Amino acid sequence: MTTGTDTMHSISRRSFLAGTMATALLGAGAARAASAQADVLTAAGVPADGPLVRAAIARLLGRDVDGLIGLRQLAPQAGEADAFEVREFEGRPIFAGTSAVATLSAFHWWLKYVAGQHLSANGDRIALPATLPTPAATIRQSTELTERYAYNFTVFGYTTPFWGWSEWEREIDLLAAAGTNRALALIGQEMVWYETFQDFGMTELQVRQWISQPAMQPWQWYGETTGYDDGASSFSGPVSLALLEKRAELGLRIVGRMRELGITPVFPAFAGHVPDQVFADLHPDTHIPAQGDYSGHPRPYWLDTTEALYPEVAQRFYEAQADRFGTTTHYSNDLFHEVGTDDLPAMLDGADLGEAAKAVQDELEKAVPGAIWLMQGWQDNPQLDVLNAVDENRVVVLDLDSDDSRKWEATEAYWGVPWCWGTIQNFGGRLGMFGNLTEPGRTFPAVRTSPERKRLVGSAMALEGTHHNPVVADLLSEMTWRRGAVDLEPWILGYARRRYGADDPHATAAWRILLRTAYSFAATGHSEGEGPFETPFAAWPTLNLTSASNFGPDNWRYDPAEFAPVLGEILAVAPALRTSATYRYDLVDVTRQVLANRGRLLLDQLREAYEARDRAGVSRHSQRFLRALDLSSEILATDRNWLLGPWLEQAKSWGADAEERGILEWHARSILTIWTSKTLGATGLHDYANRDWHGLLGGYYRPRWQKFLDALPGTITSGNEPSLDDEWDRFGLAWTQQTEAHATEPVGDPYTVASRIATELAGDPV
Numbered sequence: 001m002t003t004g005t006d007t008m009h010s011i012s013r014r015s016f017l018a019g020t021m022a023t024a025l026l027g028a029g030a031a032r033a034a035s036a037q038a039d040v041l042t043a044a045g046v047p048a049d050g051p052l053v054r055a056a057i058a059r060l061l062g063r064d065v066d067g068l069i070g071l072r073q074l075a076p077q078a079g080e081a082d083a084f085e086v087r088e089f090e091g092r093p094i095f096a097g098t099s100a101v102a103t104l105s106a107f108h109w110w111l112k113y114v115a116g117q118h119l120s121a122n123g124d125r126i127a128l129p130a131t132l133p134t135p136a137a138t139i140r141q142s143t144e145l146t147e148r149y150a151y152n153f154t155v156f157g158y159t160t161p162f163w164g165w166s167e168w169e170r171e172i173d174l175l176a177a178a179g180t181n182r183a184l185a186l187i188g189q190e191m192v193w194y195e196t197f198q199d200f201g202m203t204e205l206q207v208r209q210w211i212s213q214p215a216m217q218p219w220q221w222y223g224e225t226t227g228y229d230d231g232a233s234s235f236s237g238p239v240s241l242a243l244l245e246k247r248a249e250l251g252l253r254i255v256g257r258m259r260e261l262g263i264t265p266v267f268p269a270f271a272g273h274v275p276d277q278v279f280a281d282l283h284p285d286t287h288i289p290a291q292g293d294y295s296g297h298p299r300p301y302w303l304d305t306t307e308a309l310y311p312e313v314a315q316r317f318y319e320a321q322a323d324r325f326g327t328t329t330h331y332s333n334d335l336f337h338e339v340g341t342d343d344l345p346a347m348l349d350g351a352d353l354g355e356a357a358k359a360v361q362d363e364l365e366k367a368v369p370g371a372i373w374l375m376q377g378w379q380d381n382p383q384l385d386v387l388n389a390v391d392e393n394r395v396v397v398l399d400l401d402s403d404d405s406r407k408w409e410a411t412e413a414y415w416g417v418p419w420c421w422g423t424i425q426n427f428g429g430r431l432g433m434f435g436n437l438t439e440p441g442r443t444f445p446a447v448r449t450s451p452e453r454k455r456l457v458g459s460a461m462a463l464e465g466t467h468h469n470p471v472v473a474d475l476l477s478e479m480t481w482r483r484g485a486v487d488l489e490p491w492i493l494g495y496a497r498r499r500y501g502a503d504d505p506h507a508t509a510a511w512r513i514l515l516r517t518a519y520s521f522a523a524t525g526h527s528e529g530e531g532p533f534e535t536p537f538a539a540w541p542t543l544n545l546t547s548a549s550n551f552g553p554d555n556w557r558y559d560p561a562e563f564a565p566v567l568g569e570i571l572a573v574a575p576a577l578r579t580s581a582t583y584r585y586d587l588v589d590v591t592r593q594v595l596a597n598r599g600r601l602l603l604d605q606l607r608e609a610y611e612a613r614d615r616a617g618v619s620r621h622s623q624r625f626l627r628a629l630d631l632s633s634e635i636l637a638t639d640r641n642w643l644l645g646p647w648l649e650q651a652k653s654w655g656a657d658a659e660e661r662g663i664l665e666w667h668a669r670s671i672l673t674i675w676t677s678k679t680l681g682a683t684g685l686h687d688y689a690n691r692d693w694h695g696l697l698g699g700y701y702r703p704r705w706q707k708f709l710d711a712l713p714g715t716i717t718s719g720n721e722p723s724l725d726d727e728w729d730r731f732g733l734a735w736t737q738q739t740e741a742h743a744t745e746p747v748g749d750p751y752t753v754a755s756r757i758a759t760e761l762a763g764d765p766v
Contacts, residue, residue: 072096083142088134100262123581147458158429158465178477188251195320289349318367354389403439413454422460429465432532435472529553538690541708644695645742
């Protein structure tokens, strides 16, 4: 692994960058030239990128579509920002759109509502005849929303930090088919830091020591963490130049494909975050205040954006970014992310917040005239002083949590600035069948026509982690194109029909239960906390458990007794429908959730036995609890989506040598468990990104519970349960340093295992 000083001088480095970019642009130009060649399948009027849209459709269908479909350009009508039509022409389906994204959305709408098929991040169900079905009449859908944004910064730590091109190619196709036209693009952007800060006195090693490893970079962009010595001996080390280059190459490929399909990549803006004391010491006459810490992590220092040095650094940042990735129209970053109003004066250290914001926008405008600054509506941001100081016509606020905190209402629609209605739904990528379908399906359409919306211009799917609860993503993608509220029961039954391949009475019963329970969450009338009521297996052991993370809800989101019958119903689905990947995924998810709920109920019984000094009861319920955990591990082993092994192997695949592979594996393990070695402790971020994954349940969560339950009988007399918080910190840090391999392929048949589990649970009710 490279750790020494790179000998490439800045001039030769820039020449290398220019050559790399020129090669990439030449390739893109060739693709555009090819796309201009019309063929017999797509007559005059096809979008200029028609062949690229056609290629995406072929990838999503897994088959050649030449001779089977047609593509057309569509003109928008009054009040439409984007629109599509699905038509029939000479026995073929025709997909017409006002943009490439709209055309792909037309295809997706046809696939669902004409062909009755299903796409998702957790498996597809596609069984099309040789002659593709056509609509009985032309279908037209449109949207007034100009901004349809995807991704929380944290997705790049909780879901995608170790993805390669195959995962990203599929993801970008799905984004476009979902109507997304703006997507945050962080992969490889750390190379911009590397290029920039060397020109202001830092050595290349100092910059690499400051840059975080991939899994932690989202929080560095937020101005919350920096590269650091993780305290784990051999797993410490600066990010390597080879890794920076590989990620930059992938990042260029990602934004290239986004552009080909009509998705605007959103790049990080430069809000003044700089490399700590090292940078400040190099510029002693410039106001560069320290920013305190974030959950034990030192924040980057902040280069006061009203200082004379800021424009120089900002312009070098945007120059380096353009050299690597080109320019775009939308840039995102916050001045002080997750900094409360009480703490802000210390962070500003005498600087004026409004003037600082104006300076950020001014330099962005200078670098990329007309660029839009995307700010995040989250906690105390953005403040009125910020929005009053900037040109509001070049700002869009992403309300990350419109369906829960409803910040847009508290701020009178962000005081009239353009904004997007957004939803997080998920925190830390924590698993659990959970989602809010009512708010996007019913409330959001009402907001779109309410006078209180003011300058509502779009939507923001800002999940902290993705690729689970696919029903939520399915509905959210449709709401771009639906002007009115959705009747959720028939909609979700149609979803089940497409996902499994036919109407089935038991699938219908199962999804009615799921709609009433797991997917009925609304912001009012429920327990406080973020996301689903978490699995007890992932929690630090205690008899008085509220949540596994320090931010989860403290009580049930629904009645577990009402949820329990869903397992029997989904097992009873007709045998012909049980072979699809989508059915198997849902069966594993339902079984896993039933067992997690059972664990909660058994923990209640264990606590009651303990308080009653019932030793036999404590022993029996302890074993029942561990049995539920073991059964969970067994069902998770049957589907690759629920394995720890692929996550770890992906991380290691980026390493150039054993040392780097070890560092990347350490981060892959720690982000899911202790978060980092600097967040140890009962009040930290431990288990914030907990996962019901095979490998974690048996290898990490179970030993904690076993140790606690073994110690429990010895404390019955005193009535004070074992206090082992320090032990969990030590155990967690030790586990992150292990290197044992975990399964990367599933074992066992999901239906067989789930059926056996259901039989066992029926014989031992809680």
